Amino acid sequence: MGKTIFDKIWDKHVVKIIEGGPSVLYIDKHLIHEVTSPQAFSGIEKRGAKLFRPKQIVATADHNVPTINQHLPISDQLSKFQVDTLIENCKKHGVELYGLGHPNQGIVHVIGPELGITQPGMTIVCGDSHTSTHGAFGSIAFGIGTSEVEMVFASQCVMQTKPKVMRINIEGSLQNGVVSKDIILYIIAKISASGATGYFVEYAGSAIRALSMEARMTICNMSIEMGARGGIIAPDETTYAYMKGRPFAPQGENWNKKLTDWKELYSDADAKFDFEININASDIDPMITYGTNPGMGLSVTGKVPTMDSISDPTEKQNFEKALAYMGLEAGQSLLGMPVQNVFIGSCTNSRIEDFRLVANIIKGKQKNPSVKTLIVPGSQAVAKQIKAEGLDKVFTEAGIEIRQAGCSACLGMNEDKIPAGEYCISTSNRNFEGRQGAGARTMLVSPLTAAAALLTGKITDIRTMLN
């Protein structure tokens, strides 16, 4: 019987299967950042062990860094201490660090692909759930906890039970104004925030093949938001074209050799999946979330569900709680609602293509004066590219400041927060209570829908602004 791409890669990395237990899985690349690594470093030191393969680790500072004045010392003392701890640990243990001020610095899931560290056929882990992003290159990539970070430090392996594999096929072409973020928000709304728990998800079909690497990353990124361990897309010519010539990508003869291996990475025609879903791309509208988990999403022209659509009493209670938090009524439509904040950034949508999409919409126009903005590139390299393409001028002329690279308002950990009670149209990946700051009301959207809100100050159907 044929194998799925997931099985092909997984099987190549199993060092051992523990009887009645998990597999010991070998990890090719380990990415670390300041927030989830300090306890792992101190753990390994406490055991008197050394890092097993420090050369297979790359570090950056992203979660807990300011997005202005990065050349100055970090003013929040706790944040500064955490970032300094990372610097010290990397130095002590021989780990390559792209810290603040380094041209390679940025959100860990943006820089991995951008530098060519992320490659097809690899296993990649990071102490961050959105590690699923890297699956867009045909790798098995997933988030781990700090104990597991310590495991990889100690042995370059993690213990994992093999997940089931689901395939989501998306066929056909997208409507004008609909982009990859809408695809993934649509899928999560369809199968719920826990609908893929226990699974690894392969995305396939003509609509996926037609996407750029940036767009594929957006989809894999949010796999975790439906409970999946990760997402994966088989590599193809789009993947190789993106990778070629990147600093850590294989070069010369080695490139050709790797390419031959990569071309074997696809699900065989007779491979069996534990579950399959088929989606028609043209059914997808621009999407927006109305609630407090990413599964609570709808078409931007749709209406918030009503109570009678829910039967389970606990679910009813949760639904009411979410609407109360969001300040919304059951059955209401969202179109035309005023928004106070727009955040364009995060590992979901902070790549060059995202800024091109937004610039294209706002070009020659002014942002709505009532909207506060946080426009944050995912990496130093993206920031540089924005300048090189002259997009920064489009933003400045629209009255918008572009920040420096980092996670920013995605998680309410650094200084960029959304005030309590205010709405934020956000290209990030989580709309949990308080995620963007205590009391902040997050609505997840695509960069296009965010651009529309920038101009109108309201929730807007981007399709009405395109010709």
Added chain:
Amino acid sequence: MQSLQKIKSRFIPLRIENVDTDQIIPARFLKATTKEGFGKNLFRDWRYENDDETKPKADFVLNQKQFSGEILVAAKNFGCGSSREHAAWSIQDYGFKVVVSSFFADIFKNNALNNGVLPVTVSDAFLQAIFAEGADATLSIDLEKQIITIDSTGASESFEINAYKKTCMLNGYDDIDYLLSMKEEIEQFELNHNK
């Protein structure tokens, strides 16, 4: 890691679905570089008005004096969202040894097991039966037999845990000890893998 064999305790009922790790421990508390002391910030924004410890929210279960115990019982899809292990640390630091739910998010389940907190998955019906009990009711959990019992009614259900994790938990040793002992095997594997 602490070992766990049997436990009998009252429990705290958290009737909320999709409890994500941002609620368990909000991001602003992730600036620490050690594992200790997270318990006092567990469910911080559900527990206090305006982040003020002098203003506990009366409607949140951790603030309701009638409830206590080393077992947390939560509605389905507990621990979804961010992979932060701080969530497991805060639950453990607060004093919970077991979390019961009808569904756990994958990463949280792993993190809990790696920190000596036992996730017990029960059926929806059994979860409702637990929620129907009063504040004085107790639950008994026997890890060896993999059985959870509502003591007042004697209703019980068996739960799954993989054999390896069970042994770790019963004996209080962890994956890292195991992996460190595999060093030679891993080096051997690398010889082929990196060719």
